[in-house]
Amino acid sequence: MGTKKGSFGEITKLIATWTDEMVAVQQELTAIQALGPESGGKGEWARALYLRNLLEGWGLNDIQEYNAADPRVPEGTRPNLVVRLAGKAARPTIWVMAHMDVVPAGDLKKWSTDPWKATVKEGKIFGRGVEDNQQGLVSALFALRALKDSGVTPPRDVALILVADEETGSRFGIDHVLEAAPDLFQPDDLVVVPDAGNPDGSMLEVAEKSILWLELTVQGKQVHASTPDQGVNAARAAAHLTVRLDQALNGTFSGRDEVFDPPRSTFEPTRHDANVPNINTIPGDEKLFFDCRVLPDVPLREVHAVVERVLREVEREFQVKIQVQSAQSAEAAPATSVDAPVVKALARAVEEVRGVQAKPMGIGGGTVAALFRRKGIPAVVWSTMDDLAHQPDEYCVIANMVEDAKVFAHLFLGKA
């Protein structure tokens, strides 16, 4: 069967022939650790340089840098790259944003392979960062390369933005770019962020919950465990505090919204810091944390009010002092409309390439798409993945990486 040069059929064939190259790029990226200074790393500079060379080698030379000064890294700057393929019209631009940084490997004993040496096994690549966010990054790179190689001029500009610092707050990444170049993105642009997804690629994430991380410090009085009456046991107070917060928050905010998965607000006790090293000491200090993901129709101040009430109650009952701080607090951004052009175009692309019906959905939050949505730019988070982000034995399904590249190519071609 003949396929016209530059047709979608030809481009998908071309992408499929690059499977091994895509795997090789994944392996090279994994070997170039890109940890932020918060994680004891040197940032993304070496990785950005590698990607720049790769793109230029493919003839994709329209690359702009929006670097952010950061004296903590050796080069003194964190890289953000925009590579563009000019279309017949510049606007609205179709964007894919991927982040270059990764999180630490964590406990090496939990890994079956070397996290910094991407290993191919049974159709998957294992390694830190191979899914989060190298899969989306590599898919988008090769989709753009396919258009370039085929000599296609897309109907409108296609641009990839490869950012730093996504895992540690985005201050030196997309936040910086949006500030330094306020006109780079326009409200009618189409923005896809391939940084979360589900195994069949049917989830188009258009809405997020509010995020609230609570840091609770309980202060009592440390004494020998045989003489509890001379002290104030912070461990007991902290245990009651955990249970009461759990019950009060989940009981008060039990509303449901079926766009989200899970379809309710969640309030999870998570980290609990070490207190005393020995068994026969009553601890005087406890520190514990809650991760709250709140449906957008619940203002965070209402959550704070419930927390405050429970704290005062536990303080009175157990004679402790409790302080609360928000380690993170982000009110949900306005949702991307399910009728936005980027949602429609991506749904069509997913349907044609993958044969599945894609559905707009909401998730627990924490993706950078919110930064775009707050600026009135509709953004969709989408990818085909098992969602192994930040876990040991993180992997990328090779076929997902290749098929997602075809979806991007579909999107870039502006096929109706």
Ligand SMILES: [Zn+2]
């Ligand atoms: Zn990510």
